[in-house]
Amino acid sequence: MTGELFPREPGEVAPGAVHVPDWLGPERQRELVAACRAWAMPPAGLRTVRLPGGGTMTARQVCLGRHWYPYGYARTVVDGDGAPVKPMPGWLADLGRAAVRAAYGDDAGHAEGPADGDPAAYDIALVNFYDADAHMGMHRDSDERSTAPVVSLSLGDTCVFRFGNTETRTRPYTDVELRSGDLMVFGGPSRLAYHGVPKVYGGTAPPELGLTGRLNITLRVSGLR
Ligand SMILES: O=C(O)CCC(=O)C(=O)O
Numbered sequence: 001m002t003g004e005l006f007p008r009e010p011g012e013v014a015p016g017a018v019h020v021p022d023w024l025g026p027e028r029q030r031e032l033v034a035a036c037r038a039w040a041m042p043p044a045g046l047r048t049v050r051l052p053g054g055g056t057m058t059a060r061q062v063c064l065g066r067h068w069y070p071y072g073y074a075r076t077v078v079d080g081d082g083a084p085v086k087p088m089p090g091w092l093a094d095l096g097r098a099a100v101r102a103a104y105g106d107d108a109g110h111a112e113g114p115a116d117g118d119p120a121a122y123d124i125a126l127v128n129f130y131d132a133d134a135h136m137g138m139h140r141d142s143d144e145r146s147t148a149p150v151v152s153l154s155l156g157d158t159c160v161f162r163f164g165n166t167e168t169r170t171r172p173y174t175d176v177e178l179r180s181g182d183l184m185v186f187g188g189p190s191r192l193a194y195h196g197v198p199k200v201y202g203g204t205a206p207p208e209l210g211l212t213g214r215l216n217i218t219l220r221v222s223g224l225r
C-alpha cells in the first residue's frame with residue numbers, strides 16, 4: 001500500500017511463522033481473484049461448511065486437489081453436491097513453493113524454517129471467502145500427513161489474523177493485520193499452531209481489485225496417496 005508512514009517489514013510472528021507483506025503485486029492479485037471466481041462456480045463450487053456440532057462456518061469455501069470437510073479429505077464433495085473436486089493447477093502448486101522460498105529464504109536448512117528440506121509439492125488449496133461479518137475460529141490445520149509449511153495468501157479486505165501456540169486456543173497469541181497481497185507461511189515448530197481470523201474490516205479492499213470481501217487461499221501438502 002502507498003502512503004504508509006512506515007513500510008511494513010517481513011517478520012517472524014512465531015518460530016517458523018513468517019508474514020511477508022505485499023508479496024503479491026496488483027496484477028497477480030487480479031489474476032488470483034479471477035481464478036477464485038471460476039473455482040467458485042458449480043459443480044464442486046463455493047459452499048457453506050457444516051460443522052459436526054450443528055453450526056456452520058461463516059467463511060464459505062471451495063477446495064482444489066482434495067476436498068476438505070470436517071475433519072478429513074475426500075476426492076469428491078462428500079458434504080455438498082458430490083461432484084469430483086476441481087484439480088490443483090500446477091501453477092498454484094509452484095506459487096506455494098515460491099512462497100516458502102520467499103518466507104524462509106533459499107536456505108532449506110534454516111534453523112527456524114521447515115524441517116523437511118526442499119518444499120514438497122502443494123496438492124491442496126482451500127479458498128475461503130469472507131464477507132464483512134465472517135470470521136474463522138481458532139483451529140489447527142491437522143488433517144494432513146505432511147509437515148510441510150502451510151502457505152496462506154490474502155486478497156481483498158484487510159483482516160486480523162490471530163496466530164497462537166500449539167497447546168491451546170487461547171493466549172499467548174499474536175494478532176497480525178493481513179492485507180490484500182500479503183503472504184503468511186507457517187511451518188516448522190509453528191506448523192500445528194492454533195490460528196484464526198477474528199475480524200474482517202469490511203470495505204478495505206483495494207478498489208482496483210474489484211472485490212467486495214476477503215479471499216484467502218490456503219495451500220497445503222496432503223502427504224496422502
Ligand atoms: O483466512 C485465513 O487467513 C485463514 C484460513 C485458515 O486458517 C484455513 O483455511 O485453515
Ligand SMILES: [Fe+2]
Pocket residue numbers: 139140141195
Ligand atoms: Fe487454518
